[in-house]
Amino acid sequence: MSMHRAPARRRxxxxxxxxxxxxxxxxxxxxxxxxGVAFAATNWTVGLATGSSGQSQSGAVSNISITATAxxxxxxxxxxxxxxxxxAKITNPNGFPVTISAVNLPTASTYASGFSDAGLTxxxxxxxxxxxxxxxxxxxxxxxxxxxxxxxxxxxxxxNLTITFTNDAIMGASAPAACQATYFSLPSLTGVAATGGxxxxxxxxxxxxxx
Amino acid sequence: MVSGRPSLxxxxxxxxxxxxxxATPGPATASTWTVGVTxxxxxxxxxxxxxxxxxxxxxxxVSSSSNxxxxxxxxxxxxxxxxxxxxxxxATGTYTVxxxxxxxxxxxxxxxxxxxxxxxxxxxVGANWSGPQSAATAQRVISPNGNCT
Numbered sequence: 001m002s003m004h005r006a007p008a009r010r011r012x013x014x015x016x017x018x019x020x021x022x023x024x025x026x027x028x029x030x031x032x033x034x035x036g037v038a039f040a041a042t043n044w045t046v047g048l049a050t051g052s053s054g055q056s057q058s059g060a061v062s063n064i065s066i067t068a069t070a071x072x073x074x075x076x077x078x079x080x081x082x083x084x085x086x087x088a089k090i091t092n093p094n095g096f097p098v099t100i101s102a103v104n105l106p107t108a109s110t111y112a113s114g115f116s117d118a119g120l121t122x123x124x125x126x127x128x129x130x131x132x133x134x135x136x137x138x139x140x141x142x143x144x145x146x147x148x149x150x151x152x153x154x155x156x157x158x159x160n161l162t163i164t165f166t167n168d169a170i171m172g173a174s175a176p177a178a179c180q181a182t183y184f185s186l187p188s189l190t191g192v193a194a195t196g197g198x199x200x201x202x203x204x205x206x207x208x209x210x211x
Numbered sequence: 212m213v214s215g216r217p218s219l220x221x222x223x224x225x226x227x228x229x230x231x232x233x234a235t236p237g238p239a240t241a242s243t244w245t246v247g248v249t250x251x252x253x254x255x256x257x258x259x260x261x262x263x264x265x266x267x268x269x270x271x272x273v274s275s276s277s278n279x280x281x282x283x284x285x286x287x288x289x290x291x292x293x294x295x296x297x298x299x300x301x302a303t304g305t306y307t308v309x310x311x312x313x314x315x316x317x318x319x320x321x322x323x324x325x326x327x328x329x330x331x332x333x334x335x336v337g338a339n340w341s342g343p344q345s346a347a348t349a350q351r352v353i354s355p356n357g358n359c360t
Contacts, residue, residue: 066254077259079289080337088254112256120255134256169256173291173337180340181260 064098065091066189080175083137083167086186092155099154102146102193108139112184120185126178133172134184138211144190147209166208262287262334262342270330270348272359273319280328280351280359283317287334296331302347306331323353
């Protein structure tokens with residue numbers, strides 16, 4: 001039996017040598033695997049069509065979602081030539097916090113659709129996306145223009161946050177009378193600029209961009 | 212079996228090292244990416260109702276010997292201009308607009324002919340939003356000799 005068995009010392013060396021190689025190789029693989037995630041997470045840029053459900057190139061980072069959720073406070077409503085608050089619910093489907101530092105806006109001539117109910121289900125006659133003149137404030141003629149938030153917003157991992165963007169909607173002076181006492185669904189943002197992995201989750205409920 | 216354990220542990224260790232690097236504030240905060248938006252990417256806003264009718268609308272004779280009347284009123288929130296209406300039959304008679312685009316909270320008529328006058332005012336916001344007319348002012352009378360009472 002002993003002829004078929006390597007000496008104990010040799011067997012130990014063999015195991016030890018293989019183990020070192022395995023450690024190096026495995027550690028490298030492990031690092032590269034995680035590094036792949038790192039690359040995806042830190043260099044991820046995706047362009048999206050308006051309203052699309054964009055997917056990441058790597059699948060490592062999921063897009064956040066922004067949905068209308070509530071009626072703005074009565075004290076800061078839109079009127080011709082004036083600004084009003086915008087309320088949005090931001091949902092982060094990622095397993096890590098995402099901190100949003102800026103938003104990308106559609107063009108200034110991309111208008112909101114008007115609705116007669118807060119649930120945004122019944123269209124308001126005469127106050128459509130072609131006539132309302134309601135748009136994101138500070139939007140430009142260029143789609144995707146970047147507008148830094150006054151304070152970055154951190155949305156918890158797999159969490160959501162309802163936030164009021166103060167005075168970040170604007171109504172043109174020529175808005176039709178049909179747009180009085182109307183609810184609006186603001187046109188889709190084209191994206192947001194964000195970083196991942198923040199340790200803390202803020203509880204800010206108001207924010208804005210001012211330029 | 213024995214040799215498999217270190218390789219698994221090492222792989223895990225390597226991954227953790229890399230993830231730890233990921234979680235390090237420096238590199239993580241240095242990177243910014245553009246995140247797509249799902250769910251329509253929309254948000255909600257709402258608009259105000261039509262402007263209120265001006266309150267405290269009063270008419271006064273510029274002087275007892277003048278045939279002009281000054282109408283004044285209180286500011287209406289968000290109003291960009293005001294329109295002044297006039298009736299000559301009664302306070303509840305037909306009112307016709309006599310002045311638009313008044314940007315202050317008072318306006319003085321031109322020379323008025325003999326007769327009785329009542330006035331109302333409405334606020335305007337922007338180009339197309341007009342509020343209801345105010346309550347009528349008290350009656351003003353221009354006498355045949357051009358005096359105002």
